[in-house]
Amino acid sequence: MSLKINYQKNxxxxxxxxxxxxxxxxFTIDNFKxxxxxxxxxxxKDILKTSDIKKNLLIFEESSKRKIILLxxxxxxxxxxxxxxxAEFYKRINFGKSCDYSIVSxxxxxxxxxxxxxxxxxxxxxxYLFNKYKTKKNTREISLNVLGSKNKPSFKNQIKFDxxxxxxFYARDLVSEPGNVLHPDEYAxxxxxxxxxxxxxxxxxxxxxxxLGMRALLGVGxxxxxxxxxxxxxxxxxxxxxxxxxxxxxxxxFDTGGYSLKPAKFMEDMTYDMAGSATVVGLMKNFxxxxxxxxxxxxxxxxxxxxxxxxxxxxxxxxSYSGKTIEILNTDAEGRLVLADALTFTxxxxxxxFIIDLATLTGAIIxxxxxxxxxxxxxxxxxxxxxxxAGEKVEEKVWRMPLHKNYDKLMNSKNADVQNINYVGxxxxxxxxxxxxxxxxxxxxxxxxxxxxxxxxxYGGALNSGGATGFGVRLLNQLVEENYE
Numbered sequence: 001m002s003l004k005i006n007y008q009k010n011x012x013x014x015x016x017x018x019x020x021x022x023x024x025x026x027f028t029i030d031n032f033k034x035x036x037x038x039x040x041x042x043x044x045k046d047i048l049k050t051s052d053i054k055k056n057l058l059i060f061e062e063s064s065k066r067k068i069i070l071l072x073x074x075x076x077x078x079x080x081x082x083x084x085x086x087a088e089f090y091k092r093i094n095f096g097k098s099c100d101y102s103i104v105s106x107x108x109x110x111x112x113x114x115x116x117x118x119x120x121x122x123x124x125x126x127x128y129l130f131n132k133y134k135t136k137k138n139t140r141e142i143s144l145n146v147l148g149s150k151n152k153p154s155f156k157n158q159i160k161f162d163x164x165x166x167x168x169f170y171a172r173d174l175v176s177e178p179g180n181v182l183h184p185d186e187y188a189x190x191x192x193x194x195x196x197x198x199x200x201x202x203x204x205x206x207x208x209x210x211x212l213g214m215r216a217l218l219g220v221g222x223x224x225x226x227x228x229x230x231x232x233x234x235x236x237x238x239x240x241x242x243x244x245x246x247x248x249x250x251x252x253x254f255d256t257g258g259y260s261l262k263p264a265k266f267m268e269d270m271t272y273d274m275a276g277s278a279t280v281v282g283l284m285k286n287f288x289x290x291x292x293x294x295x296x297x298x299x300x301x302x303x304x305x306x307x308x309x310x311x312x313x314x315x316x317x318x319x320s321y322s323g324k325t326i327e328i329l330n331t332d333a334e335g336r337l338v339l340a341d342a343l344t345f346t347x348x349x350x351x352x353x354f355i356i357d358l359a360t361l362t363g364a365i366i367x368x369x370x371x372x373x374x375x376x377x378x379x380x381x382x383x384x385x386x387x388x389x390a391g392e393k394v395e396e397k398v399w400r401m402p403l404h405k406n407y408d409k410l411m412n413s414k415n416a417d418v419q420n421i422n423y424v425g426x427x428x429x430x431x432x433x434x435x436x437x438x439x440x441x442x443x444x445x446x447x448x449x450x451x452x453x454x455x456x457x458x459y460g461g462a463l464n465s466g467g468a469t470g471f472g473v474r475l476l477n478q479l480v481e482e483n484y485e
Contacts, residue, residue: 003090003127005120005144007152017145018067020089020103022115025074027058035104040068057088069093069101071119073108079118080395086122087463090142094127099142106148117153120144121161125463128169130176159290164477167286168470174278175455175468179254179271183226184302187253187274191231191281191300197288200234214341216320220334221303223258223311230342232349233284233298237291244295245484246352247284247476248342250335250359251277251302258305258331259313272468273335275455276358277302279472286477293485299346301338305331317416321345322439325416333421335359336432340439347444353484354383354445357436358472359452364428366453371461373399374454374471377433380445386483387447387475393482395462396475398449407434 021032027048033041044060058070069092071085093101105116123144131137146152153161174182174190182190188203195201206227209218214230221228234244252273256262262270277300284298312318316328318337322344326337339357346355365375374391376398378384384400391398410431413419418438422431433448440446451471460466 002141003124003144004141005124005146007146009149010147017100017102018069020069020071020101021107022071022073022104023107024109025072027070027072029070032107035107036068044068044070056085057092059092073115078393080393082115082118083122083125084395084462086119086124087126089119090123090126091465093142099140101142101144103144103146104148105146105151108151114153114157116146116151117157117161120146120153121165122463124161124165125168126465128172128464130173130467132176133178163286163290164474166289167282167477168473169282170285171275171278171282171470171473172464172468174281175272175275175470177271179304182271182274183253184221184224184229184251184304185226187251187277187302188227188229188231191233194233194281194285194288197285198235199284199288200236202232204230204232212321212345213319214321214345215318216326216337217301217303217341219312219316219318219328220252220258220305220337223308224304224306226253226304229302230345231300231302233281233300235284235287235292235294235296237287237293238295239293242295243353244297244350245480246346246350246355247280247296247298248339248346248355248357249277249280249298249300250274250338250357250361251300252335252338253302253304255305255332255334256307258307258311258334260330260332261307262332269456272456273360274302275360275468275471276449276451278468279358279451279455279470279476282470282473283476286473287480292480294480296480297346297350297352299342301342303334303338305334320439322441324418324438327413327416327419329419329423330421333432335361336420336435339436343436343439343446344441347440347442352444354380354447355440356383356387356447356449356476358449360455361448361450362429362432362452364432365450368401368429369399369453371453371457373397375429375433375450376400376447377403377430377437377450378445378447379403379437379440379443380447383445383447386479387449390478390482391475394474394478396454396471398475401433402430403433403437407431411435411438
């Protein structure tokens with residue numbers, strides 16, 4: 001099943017076509033007479049008069065073959081309202097035999113901040129489906145035919161929406177792949193393929209990582225027959241040599257928990273433990289596609305946390321890239337080990353303006369925030385405020401959580417510089433973030449997004465139909481577009 005959008009200047013409406021019209025909060029339809037037959041107009045007018053309508057979308061079934069859909073544009077609005085309306089529209093038409101819809105762009109009373117572009121963007125985001133491994137695929141195609149010469153998205157915004165959709169879908173595709181397909185070796189190959197978009201890619205394999213001294217990252221992957229990797233993805237879109245913005249992602253392609261084994265129930269979901277890295281990769285693809293006027297680097301650590309005779313043990317001590325030693329008390333607290341080396345490497349090599357890392361790091365953040373907010377931890381108030389504001393605008397919301405030196409004592413080790421888990425109890429997400437903060441060595445502005453509750457949705461959300469969400473691509477694009485371009 002796919003969604004296709006066509007633009008047509010001529011306002012030629014077939015009498016048998018499904019018709020989509022936009023109206024104001026009062027459902028005033030007098031100016032729609034030219035689009036409807038007399039009988040249709042009278043029928044809809046009578047229903048609107050006699051009904052107490054509190055919906056944003058109304059469907060009138062004129063016959064088994066024709067529907068007329070009225071969509072409400074509110075006076076007070078933001079772009080996310082338009083996206084949500086587009087998603088709701090797609091959800092309602094994604095059933096039945098009707099496949100072609102004529103959207104009359106001229107029925108919009110004014111441009112409404114490029115309402116139509118955001119509306120169609122929401123419909124496209126909602127239409128995503130991962131059916132790669134279905135032997136019988138749904139080949140149904142829904143066509144949205146945009147008729148008229150007014151209110152179409154600008155060329156600039158069409159490029160923006162297309163890039164965001166492709167970046168988000170790429171992130172969703174990566175998260176949706178099973179662990180036997182998207183292991184670290186395959187993931188590294190897919191990242192290499194992004195060179196064709198003008199991105200500079202460097203892949204550090206196990207041999208190079210050993211030479212660099214990334215023993216924290218390598219320790220996580222040493223139980224797997226697959227390799228471990230660190231990938232850097234660079235986009236140079238600014239005309240000057242300004243410091244890049246840096247995004248770092250946890251890429252644990254499958255997480256058994258190691259010897260601190262996870263319960264069998266729901267272990268199959270641990271294919272999405274690389275969602276933080278998928279967001280970074282999708283975001284970088286988006287920047288390249290829309291030719292973002294900014295210098296950016298994405299860094300992802302790719303490992304597989306398996307059980308074998310060579311796997312890391314509880315009680316092991318490893319030396320990180322930073323030089324700090326880490327006592328491994330729990331092998332299921334592995335993502336922070338990958339990020340520890342990736343964060344220090346990013347700060348030292350690229351000297352970025354800021355670093356934002358993303359990870360499905362703790363189950364504790366789901367206890368705190370459920371599936372409505374990602375947890376935000378940061379050493380910088382300005383960066384935190386920018387991330388929060390961007391999240392509100394695209395409805396990928398974050399909630400700032402505390403960091404404080406008093407939490408450090410919970411992560412201090414008797415045998416090494418730091419231990420990888422707090423065994424005293426409580427503050428699971430905060431102590432994980434406190435651990436990560438120790439590997440930011442030069443006071444670079446930094447934010448950590450714990451997206452464990454946001455990366456995957458069993459029941460679906462406003463702009464996704466269940467499964468991988470691609471959370472963070474649109475949020476971080478908004479952050480960059482609004483504050484750094």
